[in-house]
Amino acid sequence: MTLFGEFLRDDHRRTHKWYQYFPAYEAHLERFRNRHLTVFEIGVGEGGSLEQWRAYLGPYAVIVGIDINPACGQLAEEDIHIRIGRQEDTAFLARLLEEFGAPDIVIDDGSHLQPQLTATFDFLYPHVAKNGVYIVEDLHAAYWPNHGGGLRAPASFIEHAKRYIDEMHAEHFWYEEGQKRDGRTPLGDRTRSIHFYDSLVVMEVGEYRAKRHRLSGRVGNFRPDWVPGDPVPERPSAEAPAAAAPVIRPHHEQIAQLQRQVRTLQDEIAQVRASTSWRVTAPLRRIGRLLGR
Numbered sequence: 402m403t404l405f406g407e408f409l410r411d412d413h414r415r416t417h418k419w420y421q422y423f424p425a426y427e428a429h430l431e432r433f434r435n436r437h438l439t440v441f442e443i444g445v446g447e448g449g450s451l452e453q454w455r456a457y458l459g460p461y462a463v464i465v466g467i468d469i470n471p472a473c474g475q476l477a478e479e480d481i482h483i484r485i486g487r488q489e490d491t492a493f494l495a496r497l498l499e500e501f502g503a504p505d506i507v508i509d510d511g512s513h514l515q516p517q518l519t520a521t522f523d524f525l526y527p528h529v530a531k532n533g534v535y536i537v538e539d540l541h542a543a544y545w546p547n548h549g550g551g552l553r554a555p556a557s558f559i560e561h562a563k564r565y566i567d568e569m570h571a572e573h574f575w576y577e578e579g580q581k582r583d584g585r586t587p588l589g590d591r592t593r594s595i596h597f598y599d600s601l602v603v604m605e606v607g608e609y610r611a612k613r614h615r616l617s618g619r620v621g622n623f624r625p626d627w628v629p630g631d632p633v634p635e636r637p638s639a640e641a642p643a644a645a646a647p648v649i650r651p652h653h654e655q656i657a658q659l660q661r662q663v664r665t666l667q668d669e670i671a672q673v674r675a676s677t678s679w680r681v682t683a684p685l686r687r688i689g690r691l692l693g694r
């Protein structure tokens with residue numbers, strides 16, 4: 402059963418969705434199916450989406466529907482809880498967290514008013530469980546002035562989400578000479594990825610890990626002095642001792658120092674290559690390489 406297949410059936414309660422949401426939902430929610438988890442859905446409407454989440458996520462999902470409309474209370478059933486309140490009311494949201502614990506999935510399909518959904522996000526996002534996901538739906542409203550949005554409008558959630566991209570990269574903000582410009586933020590620290598779809602933003606939650614990278618692979622498998630026309634070099638045998646690849650820990654001063662060293666070496670190489678002796682001895686180097694093989 403796919404979520405889209407479930408949606409296309411007409412024997413459930415009504416729900417209204419843009420088709421492009423379904424591939425995105427399935428991409429981000431598949432891993433939650435048949436797990437014990439808590440879902441907050443903001444905006445219950447007539448209950449069609451509650452039924453879909455139950456059918457798709459399976460029997461262990463505890464689903465909390467949040468709406469201002471008291472009539473939504475009729476949709477409560479086993480492990481589908483309805484709580485009536487305003488999504489921007491942080492005291493109300495705090496009570497939900499107390500009652501149900503940290504949500505694994507938040508889907509905001511509520512008022513679509515930009516200041517309200519941003520207030521909801523600001524309060525709830527820090528409480529989403531590690532490995533959870535926060536989804537904001539119907540973000541075409543972010544471009545509508547009558548919903549508090551507009552193209553590049555400061556209150557638009559799309560504009561907020563663009564800034565979250567910067568926050569996710571905050572640790573990489575360096576001046577050219579290695580001076581730190583900005584620091585990490587709580588949002589950047591716990592955001593593993595941000596996905597933009599037409600009218601949908603999906604944020605995947607992680608927890609901070611020091612960013613690391615290293616060079617891997619054997620030194621000598623690539624000949625920087627090879628030129629087109631030369632025979633393709635053989636790879637060194639696997640038994641030949643390989644120089645250990647250094648572990649590089651990014652540190653802005655260290656990176657700046659390495660950048661300066663690289664520039665100095667590049668200058669030196671350029672000077673050597675421009676020299677007469679380098680050009681005159683080029684045939685000798687080529688013969689030497691051939692003999693070496």
Ligand SMILES: C[S@@+](CC[C@H](N)C(=O)[O-])C[C@H]1O[C@@H](n2cnc3c(N)ncnc32)[C@H](O)[C@@H]1O
Pocket residue numbers: 415416417443444445446447448449450451467468469470486487488489510511512517
């Ligand atoms: C688009 S409908 C939800 C549809 C439902 N998710 C579905 O797909 O079937 C939006 C719902 O948000 C509710 N709503 C509007 N403003 C709200 C607010 N400030 N807080 C909570 N719910 C709100 C409305 O009462 C309405 O039921």
